[in-house]
Amino acid sequence: MIAKWIGKRVIMGTIVLIVVSFLSFFILHAAPGDPAAAYYGGNLQTLTTAEKERIAQAFGLDKPVLAQYAIWLREAITGNLGYSAKEGRAVSTILLEKLPNTLQLVGITLMILAIISTWFGLLAGMKEGSLLDRGLSIFSIASSAVPSFWLGILLMMIFSVQLGWFPSSGMSDVRGGGGIADRLHHIFLPVAVLVLSHVGIFARFLQDCVKSESKSYYVQVARANGVAEQEIRKNILRNAFIPYVNYVGVTIPSFFGGSIVVESLFGWSGLGQLLVKSVMVKDFPLLMGGVLIIGVVVVVSLFIIDVLMVVINPKLRRGVLRC
Amino acid sequence: MLSIDGLSVSLNGRQLINNVTFTVPKGRITSIIGESGSGKSMTVSAILGLLPVHAQTSGAISLNDKNLVEMSPKDKVELRKMHFFTVFQDAANSFSPSTKMKHQLFIFTGHKQGHSKMEFYQKMRVILQDLDLTDDIMERYPFELSGGMLQRCMLACALYTEPTLLIADEPTSALDMLIQKDFIDLLKKLNDEKGTTILLITHDLDIAASVAHAVVVMKKGEVVETGQVSDVFDKPQHPYTKLLLENHF
Ligand SMILES: Nc1ncnc2c1ncn2[C@@H]1O[C@H](COP(=O)(O)OP(=O)(O)OP(=O)(O)O)[C@@H](O)[C@H]1O
Ligand SMILES: [Mg+2]
Numbered sequence: 275m276i277a278k279w280i281g282k283r284v285i286m287g288t289i290v291l292i293v294v295s296f297l298s299f300f301i302l303h304a305a306p307g308d309p310a311a312a313y314y315g316g317n318l319q320t321l322t323t324a325e326k327e328r329i330a331q332a333f334g335l336d337k338p339v340l341a342q343y344a345i346w347l348r349e350a351i352t353g354n355l356g357y358s359a360k361e362g363r364a365v366s367t368i369l370l371e372k373l374p375n376t377l378q379l380v381g382i383t384l385m386i387l388a389i390i391s392t393w394f395g396l397l398a399g400m401k402e403g404s405l406l407d408r409g410l411s412i413f414s415i416a417s418s419a420v421p422s423f424w425l426g427i428l429l430m431m432i433f434s435v436q437l438g439w440f441p442s443s444g445m446s447d448v449r450g451g452g453g454i455a456d457r458l459h460h461i462f463l464p465v466a467v468l469v470l471s472h473v474g475i476f477a478r479f480l481q482d483c484v485k486s487e488s489k490s491y492y493v494q495v496a497r498a499n500g501v502a503e504q505e506i507r508k509n510i511l512r513n514a515f516i517p518y519v520n521y522v523g524v525t526i527p528s529f530f531g532g533s534i535v536v537e538s539l540f541g542w543s544g545l546g547q548l549l550v551k552s553v554m555v556k557d558f559p560l561l562m563g564g565v566l567i568i569g570v571v572v573v574v575s576l577f578i579i580d581v582l583m584v585v586i587n588p589k590l591r592r593g594v595l596r597c
Numbered sequence: 598m599l600s601i602d603g604l605s606v607s608l609n610g611r612q613l614i615n616n617v618t619f620t621v622p623k624g625r626i627t628s629i630i631g632e633s634g635s636g637k638s639m640t641v642s643a644i645l646g647l648l649p650v651h652a653q654t655s656g657a658i659s660l661n662d663k664n665l666v667e668m669s670p671k672d673k674v675e676l677r678k679m680h681f682f683t684v685f686q687d688a689a690n691s692f693s694p695s696t697k698m699k700h701q702l703f704i705f706t707g708h709k710q711g712h713s714k715m716e717f718y719q720k721m722r723v724i725l726q727d728l729d730l731t732d733d734i735m736e737r738y739p740f741e742l743s744g745g746m747l748q749r750c751m752l753a754c755a756l757y758t759e760p761t762l763l764i765a766d767e768p769t770s771a772l773d774m775l776i777q778k779d780f781i782d783l784l785k786k787l788n789d790e791k792g793t794t795i796l797l798i799t800h801d802l803d804i805a806a807s808v809a810h811a812v813v814v815m816k817k818g819e820v821v822e823t824g825q826v827s828d829v830f831d832k833p834q835h836p837y838t839k840l841l842l843e844n845h846f
Contacts, residue, residue, distance in 0.1 A: 589738070
């Protein structure tokens with residue numbers, strides 16, 4: 275039963291990864307420029323056509339795109355994501371080095387976001403028409419209208435340039451000693467940007483869930499029968515959380531998109547920054563590896579959300595245990 | 598016991614209930630009949646003290662000589678909690694979807710009366726059996742039970758709390774024909790055996806004719822006729838009642 279449920283998700287996840295990598299591969303190939311350029315080193319101008327062809331042949335770049343993809347996929351399955359000529363290291367080594375940094379950024383953001391938005395969303399949702407209720411609605415619209423790079427630059431100007439409270443770039447300080455405190459000091463602004471640009475919409479969503487749940491039939495029936503308000507509220511919250519968690523799950527992929535901007539802006543050495551750099555230098559294997567690993571992270575986090583959904587929604591829970 | 602005297606309710610300048618007067622005698626089943634939109638549910642809301650905040654009310658609703666219209670909101674809550682029990686039309690949506698029935702049955706009954714969970718289980722188990730419901734519904738979620746079962750769960754709560762007045766607002770309209778009769782029989786049995794006073798709102802004349810002692814006929818927010826079931830059904834006075842009966846039989 276449970277095995278079947280998990281199995282279905284593993285298969286779906288695998289299909290998603292194959293489709294994503296397939297599309298990326300073709301789009302990258304369709305983009306202008308010579309994919310072998312990264313291997314030429316500084317000799318781009320001096321190499322003859324014959325020499326270029328020899329290099330292309332050596333890396334299989336003369337084969338049809340589909341065949342190249344098949345080779346890439348076959349190797350990727352065995353864990354070999356290729357070699358980055360620019361970095362001079364195996365792609366998988368580079369990715370494993372950057373992955374924890376991105377997970378740290380997104381993880382801390384999600385945690386803070388969950389706490390703040392739940393708190394505000396519940397409070398605002400339960401006090402309809404209150405100052406908090408209306409204030410949150412306005413804040414949510416305003417915050418979703420501000421692009422995160424603009425917000426990032428603004429915060430950087432105020433808190434690092436003007437006030438000098440937080441560093442504007444990097445993950446650690448030579449003088450900071452690289453400890454946890456130093457890390458937190460550096461992660462503050464990037465996290466603040468990601469949190470601020472999402473918290474309004476998240477809280478607003480929960481607020482709406484709570485509001486519409488408060489109007490539902492069973493609430494009216496319970497109230498008509500003098501059921502204790504605090505018991506009614508418990509039920510409202512429990513039911514409002516179901517669509518909310520689902521919504522958070524759906525937006526997770528966009529966090530990794532958002533982290534690309536923020537990482538580049540604040541020099542946070544994660545996957546996002548890596549992807550931007552490898553696009554600039556057309557580091558093909560590194561780019562494919564980066565896309566794949568972000569895909570894996572997204573698929574895994576969606577799986578975790580799926581499990582969470584089953585835990586909080588008895589309808590799904592019964593379904594999983596029965597099927 | 599419950600008497601409604603010259604009750605009028607208007608909302609946003611619209612008169613929804615106009616000078617309604619009738620009584621619900623103790624130990625009897627009184628039925629309000631009337632077409633959709635005639636103000637039956639609005640009357641129930643007025644009795645429960647649950648009209649929209651901006652509604653304007655005049656007249657009196659008295660339960661054992663206490664005027665409910667002038668009560669404080671707190672007293673109204675107490676009344677709904679301890680003296681009334683109301684069963685609504687849509688049983689399938691009357692319970693929270695993601696909470697087990699045992700918790701929900703508890704907050705509708707034992708919790709209100711300060712009983713422990715143990716006391717609740719013991720008493721509720723017997724009541725459920727009387728209503729042909731097995732123990733294991735306690736561990737179920739509402740979506741795992743049928744509309745008829747859920748409506749009987751509501752009735753179980755009424756049996757548990759033994760209200761001064763049981764109000765049922767179209768309790769069978771959402772159930773299929775076969776179960777409708779079973780449910781109405783249960784109401785009758787409750788009234789016969791325990792002497793529970795019942796206010797039954799319905800637009801089904803058969804139901805009114807088969808269980809009620811007295812009927813109140815409503816049309817467009819007004820009461821057009823009241824009386825004992827036999828009188829009203831055999832010798833209707835008001836043209837509207839005649840029309841209702843002609844169209845029906
Ligand atoms: N919250 C509300 N605000 C404004 N008007 C309302 C509201 N609720 C009901 N009404 C109006 O009050 C009138 C009486 O409605 P009510 O629900 O009491 O009818 P009913 O007799 O119970 O009908 P039904 O058999 O369909 O349940 C209707 O015209 C309806 O449109
Ligand atoms: Mg009604």
